[in-house]
Amino acid sequence: MKAMLVLSAAVASLVARIALSRPTAVHALLPLTNFLGAVAGRIAFARLVITSRRGLGNHQERWPRLKRMDRIANRLSHVVVANSHAVAADMAARDDYDVHAVKVIPNGLDLSRFDDIENSRAETRLKLGLSPDEIGIVIVANLIPYKGHRDLIQAFALASPRHSGLRLFMAGQDRGIREALLDEAARLGVGSKVQALGSRTDVPVLLAGMDIGVIASHEEGFCNALMEKLAAGLPVVATNVGGNPEAVSGMPGCVLVEARDPADLARGLLAVLDRMPEPLADRKFRQQTMRQRYSIAAMVDDYERLYLAGR
Template sequence: MLSDERTLSRTVPPRGESPAGPARVLLLIGQLGLGGTEKQVALLARGLRTRGIDVRVLVLFEGGAWENDLNAAGVPVVHLGFHRRVAGWRMLPGNLAAFRRFVRHLRRMRPDVLHAFLYHSYVTAAPAARLARVPVLVAGRRSLGDYKQERRALLAAERAATSLTDLLIANAHSVADDTLRHEGVPPRKLTVVYNGLPDSAFAPAVPAAIDTDLPVVLCVANLKRYKGHRYLLDAVARLRPGLPCTLALAGAGPERPALERQADRLGIDVRFLGARTDVARLLARADVVVLPSLHEGMSNAVMEAMAAGLPVVASDVGGTAELIRDRGVLVPPADAGALAAGLERVLTDPAFAARLGERARAWSREHLHVDGMVDQHVRIYGELLERRCAE
């Protein structure tokens, strides 16, 4: 595993030394809906703007919930007009025209840095940035690459894009290690910056209304198969007699009908809350937060639960252990029995649950604050620009 010091020393100068920072940064992402990466892009954009950097967010496909937030913060959002395909992304004639517009936009804006997030963005950004002679190109790695291992075309496009990219920024050491292991990226081309939490994540919130007298087990995750909700429902059904709870699922997605049928069959109290923007209020109402993911990068839901001082029970995948080891309960993925045991331990031992929450909150305040995340990006951008100027 790459240590913080060894990783960041390749890109971040020592404190006290301030390389000339970028004047203009463009952040590129597919869309701005309610997702963890989308939230981090919005937080980074707002933080860069408060530091006097001209920042804009470019979207390939469509806007979303975070667009209004960015506009209110004075960060322009530029729609590039690419078209998404259900069966996989292809450069259709319309997308070729959008690509040409993208290159022209880069030439007109003349950014110091183009930072692309998620697969479609950085495979599109790499050739466009080089055609437009953008000085620094950075790609954000936010998840493990399991889904690409049997898809050679995706891997080939990604490796070609990486060869044109100055630096990859992973949001967890597990993501960085996965990239090194499977893609052969030189260590000098990879660094780690954790996601950030705003001050509001640590502030008290008015509890949301959930009509139950039972302990509330909250899961904040889109209802997609890899999030492992089916194992969570089985785990709740396995809780020993006399330990009922209300399971609150915040999130939308294609798995909802199957999960509703499963909940009915198991006879457990599950509340399907849909997509929510009041996560802080849900956390204030919850007794424990659970994340049963089968694959994960660096979970914003876990981070937000930690900041709220809640105990977390989560599957040991991706960067989750980096967040909650010794500060939460880790269980094997896809193991309903282990998940049930973890929930039982927290629900039956209030003192233990309180200790976990206190440790998690203290650690997250020290290591996950948004100001640190933004400062690291500014230093990285500055050093990359200095290196480019020296070439």
């Protein structure tokens, strides 16, 4: 009962704000706010109500009540936006929704942050203690179980005997599993080769010093960390979940692997390692392709066209 009162108060507040400001569009982004925004937008006779799916619908399994709320939001929306075709397909399957009615607008990346990062490579490697003949493997993700760090450490241990000089760097905020991950690395005999860097505000510079990027997630919508690694020119081993296949499509040197499968992840790492050093042209191709596909300017243009439809 208390939750219903809180939701009702939130809807009433939104209705008042929408009625007062008369926006071109009401756009909600996350499961609960999708429901609130869609209901309030319709009550207030908003010209354009947009809701968004930013990831796969696994939240419906964790909180079943959200499934019904998602379906209500879908019906009340003029447009539903997804950030990848995989997310759109997942939504259509879960919510019995026409996939062709979903507008797909991929995430955009501030690619200016990656300009001239090659100039930082030597300094970054020096700070990390990476010698010229060592290979730096990096994952940028908060230390959360579904990001697959444990799978990566196990895969790294499987790949290490085949290639000397491998180092693994984990950049991301600890959400309570850092010590367990480092203990796992020690147990597998690679503790000295695995380093947890904590949160980083200089991700492009960090990536400039690396040789291989990894996305080991069990679930994703459209992974910004994957986009960053590609923008830095890295070959990437990524799990075949969510929008990951779309992001690496046509990218030379990138490998898709099964999620939750350390052996397959090790296979992917070895496939990339076996072609080291890779052609410089491959790195340049990945960087240029990212600029063509996923710039912030392109994303903003898509949203502007969508919003203008509400005028």
